Amino acid sequence: MSKLPIRARVASTLGEAAGKVSRLTGRGDGSVIGGVVGLRVAPDLLRQLSAGRQIVLVTGTNGKTTTTRLVTAAIGSLGQDVASNAFGANMESGLVSALSGAPDAPYAVLEVDERYLPSMIKATSPRVVVLLNLSRDQMDRAAEIWLVARRWREAFAAAPDIRVVANADDPLVAWAAGSASHVTWVAAGQRWHEDSWCCPECGSHLRRDELGWRCGECGLSRPSARWVLDGDSMIDSAGAVHELSLSLPGRANRSNAVMALAVAGLFGADVGQALPNLRSVVSVAGRYTTVQRRGRTLHLLLAKNPAGWLEAFDVLDPDGRPVLLAVNAQVPDGKDTSWLWDVDYRVLRGRPVLVAGERRIDLAVRLEADEVPFDLVDGVEAAVDRVPAGGLDVIANYTAFQQIRTTLGRTA
Amino acid sequence: MTVPNSRFAANGSGGAGHRRPGLNGAGLNGAGRNGAGLDAASQDGAGRDGDMLWGAEDPGLTARGPLTGPGQSGRSPAGPSALRLVWIYPDLLSTYGDRGNLIMLARRARLRGIAVEPIQVNSDQPVPQQGDIYLLGGGEDLPQVLAAQRLRAGGGLQAAIGNGAVVFAVCAGYQLIGSVFGGAQGEPVGGLGILDISSGRGDRRGVGEVLADVDPRLGVDRLTGFENHQGVTRLGPDARPLARVTLGVGNGDGTEGAYAGRILGTYLHGPALVRNPGLADLLLSWAAGPLPALPDADEAWTRRLRAERLAAVSP
Numbered sequence: 001m002s003k004l005p006i007r008a009r010v011a012s013t014l015g016e017a018a019g020k021v022s023r024l025t026g027r028g029d030g031s032v033i034g035g036v037v038g039l040r041v042a043p044d045l046l047r048q049l050s051a052g053r054q055i056v057l058v059t060g061t062n063g064k065t066t067t068t069r070l071v072t073a074a075i076g077s078l079g080q081d082v083a084s085n086a087f088g089a090n091m092e093s094g095l096v097s098a099l100s101g102a103p104d105a106p107y108a109v110l111e112v113d114e115r116y117l118p119s120m121i122k123a124t125s126p127r128v129v130v131l132l133n134l135s136r137d138q139m140d141r142a143a144e145i146w147l148v149a150r151r152w153r154e155a156f157a158a159a160p161d162i163r164v165v166a167n168a169d170d171p172l173v174a175w176a177a178g179s180a181s182h183v184t185w186v187a188a189g190q191r192w193h194e195d196s197w198c199c200p201e202c203g204s205h206l207r208r209d210e211l212g213w214r215c216g217e218c219g220l221s222r223p224s225a226r227w228v229l230d231g232d233s234m235i236d237s238a239g240a241v242h243e244l245s246l247s248l249p250g251r252a253n254r255s256n257a258v259m260a261l262a263v264a265g266l267f268g269a270d271v272g273q274a275l276p277n278l279r280s281v282v283s284v285a286g287r288y289t290t291v292q293r294r295g296r297t298l299h300l301l302l303a304k305n306p307a308g309w310l311e312a313f314d315v316l317d318p319d320g321r322p323v324l325l326a327v328n329a330q331v332p333d334g335k336d337t338s339w340l341w342d343v344d345y346r347v348l349r350g351r352p353v354l355v356a357g358e359r360r361i362d363l364a365v366r367l368e369a370d371e372v373p374f375d376l377v378d379g380v381e382a383a384v385d386r387v388p389a390g391g392l393d394v395i396a397n398y399t400a401f402q403q404i405r406t407t408l409g410r411t412a
Numbered sequence: 413m414t415v416p417n418s419r420f421a422a423n424g425s426g427g428a429g430h431r432r433p434g435l436n437g438a439g440l441n442g443a444g445r446n447g448a449g450l451d452a453a454s455q456d457g458a459g460r461d462g463d464m465l466w467g468a469e470d471p472g473l474t475a476r477g478p479l480t481g482p483g484q485s486g487r488s489p490a491g492p493s494a495l496r497l498v499w500i501y502p503d504l505l506s507t508y509g510d511r512g513n514l515i516m517l518a519r520r521a522r523l524r525g526i527a528v529e530p531i532q533v534n535s536d537q538p539v540p541q542q543g544d545i546y547l548l549g550g551g552e553d554l555p556q557v558l559a560a561q562r563l564r565a566g567g568g569l570q571a572a573i574g575n576g577a578v579v580f581a582v583c584a585g586y587q588l589i590g591s592v593f594g595g596a597q598g599e600p601v602g603g604l605g606i607l608d609i610s611s612g613r614g615d616r617r618g619v620g621e622v623l624a625d626v627d628p629r630l631g632v633d634r635l636t637g638f639e640n641h642q643g644v645t646r647l648g649p650d651a652r653p654l655a656r657v658t659l660g661v662g663n664g665d666g667t668e669g670a671y672a673g674r675i676l677g678t679y680l681h682g683p684a685l686v687r688n689p690g691l692a693d694l695l696l697s698w699a700a701g702p703l704p705a706l707p708d709a710d711e712a713w714t715r716r717l718r719a720e721r722l723a724a725v726s727p
Binding site: 002044086126136145147148197198203204335336337338339341342361362364365366368369370 | 431502503504506507508509510511512515518534535552553554558606620621638640681682683686687713714716717720
């Protein structure tokens with residue numbers, strides 16, 4: 001901290017104070033307001049706070065917050081402090097807040113909104129950038145994803161010192177990373193194909209087989225990967241196989257974990273030492289949390305877009321326990337509910353389905369069309385009362401998820 | 413419910429095209445049903461079995477693709493006279509829930525006992541000429557340009573229109589069936605010219621809820637939907653406005669969408685037919701003749717959704 005210019009030091013301290021007020025008054029986790037206050041006082045604060053640290057930026061449509069946590073855990077195995085915006089505050093103010101809060105940490109793992117990656121690269125001069133995936137998200141406010149990929153590509157071409165860790169199985173990501181000078185390719189998988197049927201380079205229809213994807217026209221193809229997710233195991237860059245055995249559920253989190261281990265490997269971390277740290281992560285900003293409520297065990301899942309819902313369904317209890325779906329359409333969710341029609345709800349047939357949220361009627365029409373029986377409920381408390389003692393899976397989009405956490409208490 | 417043998421009875425309200433002879437003819441029938449024929453044209457057969465739609469791991473997959481409905485539970489299996497719904501280029505033009513239009517058309521047909529054969533055609537496959545209703549969805553700038561190029565070169569959709577097919581085009585799909593539209597940098601790109609409209613790029617993006625009163629000759633309740641586009645569209649003398657906006661941007665001049673004969677386009681993006689079942693029925697009636705009303709129980713959720721969305725945007 002002492003190496004910061006005086007104005008930055010004051011700004012950073014003021015921001016910290018505002019964050020504390022936010023937490024103490026219960027308005028939030030303080031990770032945004034602190035940074036906002038700091039940036040007002042010193043607009044160049046992020047650059048100054050980043051200087052001299054080993055910065056990792058994590059971005060993509062889905063899994064940013066969880067992967068940021070996993071990378072932090074993996075790098076933590078090196079025994080040094082790691083700064084991180086662990087609560088998903090991924091705009092400039094959230095990054096400032098995270099760095100201010102850990103002024104002496106030599107490492108920083110920062111989640112970055114995918115649209116702001118180029119400007120955050122300029123501001124933080126990262127050592128490593130992690131690219132998870134790109135798929136359709138709230139498009140009433142987000143940019144078109146081909147455009148996002150092109151901007152990433154331009155940013156990497158202009159920053160040849162960056163090491164990119166990228167998912168080779170996502171064609172848009174692979175194309176974007178292809179302009180970087182150093183890429184560590186990870187075979188992290190891709191279940192959602194709806195946004196990558198066509199070649200990002202030339203637009204021809206992509207072909208897929210067991211070896212991956214390739215373009216028959218321009219020759220763009222899946223790069224060969226040095227880190228590989230293989231079911232419940234992974235193969236590291238030295239060819240050693242490791243059982244992942246994570247506490248976090250689902251294929252998507254195994255994918256995130258391999259990405260995290262590949263990042264830690266760039267800093268010299270050993271997989272055998274980093275893996276136990278990853279296994280100790282049981283929930284991330286409320287996601288995957290288990291909450292007890294009047295004899296029911298609630299499992300909370302966040303799903304913000306069609307690819308996220310696909311991964312959330314993968315985590316549902318296989319024995320068909322009841323599930324509550326909650327959908328809102330506030331600004332952070334996207335005001336448009338069209339995406340509901342990109343999700344295949346038929347996998348829910350056979351389990352009791354409850355529907356809540358501000359746009360539950362949109363969801364009702366969607367489920368009716370997929371012939372999934374459902375009941376409307378007023379919220380998570382009503383859902384708890386509606387199901388028998390035992391488990392209840394909860395899948396909600398962003399603000400619906402936050403509302404449920406608030407109802408259940410911030411401990412969730 | 414007895415089915416009016418719709419397709420042969422058909423010359424629906426507003427439909428100006430002629431019905432082609434020999435509906436049972438060769439072409440797609442076998443192909444669509446067993447999922448084999450279309451593959452002849454594509455090396456990798458991505459459209460086969462609907463696997464491109466939901467991924468091979470989907471346990472709900474059927475050989476018929478993504479759609480399920482009463483028609484599949486025994487009421488009326490798809491046969492040679494099934495209503496063929498052709499979804500054009502979901503690999504390029506399906507940005508935001510466009511699948512919903514296919515699902516709603518199939519559902520509302522099947523609830524009336526009309527067998528349905530959904531067919532999805534990727535951009536590396538030829539567009540079949542024997543479909544009844546063709547759907548074009550929304551897309552980003554570059555995919556829109558690619559789709560226009562491939563459709564222009566292929567000629568299948570144009571031939572189908574010559575056969576009297578119905579076309580429902582949304583957002584980017586709406587623009588590209590016109591004579592010209594704006595490309596990635598706003599440059600003019602040639603469209604298919606099957607609807608007398610021309611589009612360009614406006615100054616700002618129109619994003620938000622839309623309300624619009626439909627041309628009274630179409631007999632459809634007012635439109636409710638969501639738009640998200642930067643396009644501005646002008647109608648030529650051979651197209652009529654679909655509606656007049658009371659909320660939102662639409663074509664940019666107070667009108668919304670356009671139609672001529674059995675070709676209809678709108679800026680209501682994504683699953684526009686979900687909130688506008690009257691529009692879905694209009695398209696079905698163009699292809700299949702007059703339709704009986706659905707039982708209230710089948711309309712209850714849709715009506716509730718319409719009422720909720722209308723109330724949400726009313727002053």
